[in-house]
Amino acid sequence: MDPYAQPQIQCPQCGAPAPFRGAAVSLVCEFCDSTVVRTGVDIKLVGKVSALVDNGSPIILGSRGRHHGTPFEVMGRLQVSYSRGNWNEWYVEFADGTVGWLADAQGQYSIVRVKDQSVVAGRVPTYPELDVNMVLTIDGIEAVVVDRRGGAYKGAEGQLPFEAEPGMIFHGVDLRGWNGEFISLDYGTNPNHASPVPYMGEAIDLAEVGLHPLRQFEGWRFTGWQGQPGPT
Amino acid sequence: MAAHPPQAPRKLFREPAQTESVQCPACGAPITLRGFGAIEQVSCSHCGSELSPADSGALQILQQHQRQRQQSVLPLYARGTLDGIESEIIGIVWRQCEVDGVVYPWQEFLLFNPYKGYRWLVYQMTDGQWSLGGALAGAPKAQASGHKAVVFKKERFKHFQTSVAHVSYVEGEFPWQVRHGDHAIAHDYVAPPVGISIEEQTTEEGGADVNFTQMQYISAADVWKAFGAPGSPPRTSGVGNLQPNPWKKGAALLWATFAIMIVVWIGACWMYLQARDNQVVFEKNDLGLQPFSQEIEVGEKGETTTLELKFTARPLSNQWAYVDVMLVSQVSEEAIGFGATAEEWHGVSGGESWREGSNTETVTVGGVEGGKYLLQITPQAGAAAGKPAPTDLKLAVRIRRDVVLLRYMVLPLLFIIAFPIIGFMAGRVFEGRRWANSDYAPSS
Numbered sequence: 215m216d217p218y219a220q221p222q223i224q225c226p227q228c229g230a231p232a233p234f235r236g237a238a239v240s241l242v243c244e245f246c247d248s249t250v251v252r253t254g255v256d257i258k259l260v261g262k263v264s265a266l267v268d269n270g271s272p273i274i275l276g277s278r279g280r281h282h283g284t285p286f287e288v289m290g291r292l293q294v295s296y297s298r299g300n301w302n303e304w305y306v307e308f309a310d311g312t313v314g315w316l317a318d319a320q321g322q323y324s325i326v327r328v329k330d331q332s333v334v335a336g337r338v339p340t341y342p343e344l345d346v347n348m349v350l351t352i353d354g355i356e357a358v359v360v361d362r363r364g365g366a367y368k369g370a371e372g373q374l375p376f377e378a379e380p381g382m383i384f385h386g387v388d389l390r391g392w393n394g395e396f397i398s399l400d401y402g403t404n405p406n407h408a409s410p411v412p413y414m415g416e417a418i419d420l421a422e423v424g425l426h427p428l429r430q431f432e433g434w435r436f437t438g439w440q441g442q443p444g445p446t
Numbered sequence: 447m448a449a450h451p452p453q454a455p456r457k458l459f460r461e462p463a464q465t466e467s468v469q470c471p472a473c474g475a476p477i478t479l480r481g482f483g484a485i486e487q488v489s490c491s492h493c494g495s496e497l498s499p500a501d502s503g504a505l506q507i508l509q510q511h512q513r514q515r516q517q518s519v520l521p522l523y524a525r526g527t528l529d530g531i532e533s534e535i536i537g538i539v540w541r542q543c544e545v546d547g548v549v550y551p552w553q554e555f556l557l558f559n560p561y562k563g564y565r566w567l568v569y570q571m572t573d574g575q576w577s578l579g580g581a582l583a584g585a586p587k588a589q590a591s592g593h594k595a596v597v598f599k600k601e602r603f604k605h606f607q608t609s610v611a612h613v614s615y616v617e618g619e620f621p622w623q624v625r626h627g628d629h630a631i632a633h634d635y636v637a638p639p640v641g642i643s644i645e646e647q648t649t650e651e652g653g654a655d656v657n658f659t660q661m662q663y664i665s666a667a668d669v670w671k672a673f674g675a676p677g678s679p680p681r682t683s684g685v686g687n688l689q690p691n692p693w694k695k696g697a698a699l700l701w702a703t704f705a706i707m708i709v710v711w712i713g714a715c716w717m718y719l720q721a722r723d724n725q726v727v728f729e730k731n732d733l734g735l736q737p738f739s740q741e742i743e744v745g746e747k748g749e750t751t752t753l754e755l756k757f758t759a760r761p762l763s764n765q766w767a768y769v770d771v772m773l774v775s776q777v778s779e780e781a782i783g784f785g786a787t788a789e790e791w792h793g794v795s796g797g798e799s800w801r802e803g804s805n806t807e808t809v810t811v812g813g814v815e816g817g818k819y820l821l822q823i824t825p826q827a828g829a830a831a832g833k834p835a836p837t838d839l840k841l842a843v844r845i846r847r848d849v850v851l852l853r854y855m856v857l858p859l860l861f862i863i864a865f866p867i868i869g870f871m872a873g874r875v876f877e878g879r880r881w882a883n884s885d886y887a888p889s890s
Contacts, residue, residue: 268463268483269483269484270482270560271484272560272561299486299623300486320484320564320621321484321562321581321621322581346655346656347646347656357585358585360585360655360656360657360658361654361655361656362655390585392598393584394584417584419562420561428561429462429560430462430463431462431482431560432463432464432465432482433465433480434560434561
């Protein structure tokens, strides 16, 4: 068993181990797909998430990497869909105890961390007022809106820091900065307010964070990132 | 692991992802799926119907077509290594834009590597030029002043063209939905050999996105080599919008060569000036208008030299004087002839007094064999019409050998300067051909 696991918690649905770790609040049982939610010492069964779609991501639960020198591990995945596709938000925990998200959309990656809402509250337009190509200054960083769309939680696996209800539609805006910064503003389910949750970070590529192990693909060989340890 | 799990975990994505073979629900043709579930759309190569995999894995028809399959310049599922990354062509889109009533079609090949993501290989059907694109890791900043431009990571990209790109043909798989008739506004910015393409697209449910693509020039030959394509690539014409300017690329070498040549030239000029003796071989300051002859010695036997004749006549007033100088070799009896004129004209016209001419002229003659010569000087003189010819002129004639000939120094300099000028002009011509395809073409 994982030495970092807290006292053994079991899936209320099937009895399999539910190895909650760190800041995780919600866990998708890898045996029965039930979502198990931890609130304090209580364990609650939320129900089954809809099946995760295999969207061909090379990232898997347990992939490890290093971002600005701090090791991190992929703990969970939230899959989000919009009208013309879907993307993954991977929940990562860093070795220093902080957490973040590794966004994975059509082969483009970024690592972001949540910031306090006071950074943007009242200083950014509401979701309907936003449009692509608008330039906003968020926490001192100039960035241009590149994406604005409603997305629905489609499925999840592993551990998540909040209780994700499948099907919930949230409104999000992505911005890119002049120096590779990546910012997501999460307006939640009701977009008519100016206090989104800001997630700030930067665009990355998997080689640069040395992510491994990775998924295998028929007909392709992964031989490790150049200058990085390969998968074991 | 737990002692007795109720059932084995079913989908941890730990098993290798597989390619799949399915049937087109519209026409029944076989379709291979090679994008490992990353795909949101597959277009049947046979009938062109646009299909989307449902969550169950079954394909549903997005748009049904009955169209002829088009032959793209590279085939679907070909693999090639570009920029050190192996990729497979999993999707092909033909797009086109219309500028001044002319349709410019191009083919885009979606390159896929499951670990490195997606790239685009773009083939311009009108001129055979290629470029390679990938996601830009950031956003370019629009510049407020000057030629419309964007800056990314300190590099300035000049606006080249803005057009509306329409999808005219789709084949293969895409991680997002691409439909026949889709259109996007594409802004192309260039800093050859790289560029940035900015595409704005709106989706039917009100979403919108803008994509920044980093483009780079790639030669047709490199594409052909990368994919091991048979034969040779379609011929290119004109200058690609990202094609590196060979004259700019060679500019550093050209200027370095120029600097070296200038240093060599200065050294050579100095040596040339040092080696001249400028010795006076004949000088007479009190010649009249009578012919004069004298034996003189010019330079060393067997060597050639340059002679300079300086002729002065005074006083001249609306008059002219001329000396015909003949050097007759004592050895070969061959003659070298040259002459010099002195003149002075003045008058008043339109209330303005004017004066022109000079009472001194200097002429040089090169390639004179060294040795003994008979010098014959025949002066002539005259005046303006109706005025008497001068009779009491004082003529001065001086001949020096081994003088400095300016053209010996100037001609090589012109030659040296010509190189960078020609390079610069050729570079400008190349840029002119590049920009002839842009929104800034002089004729349109």
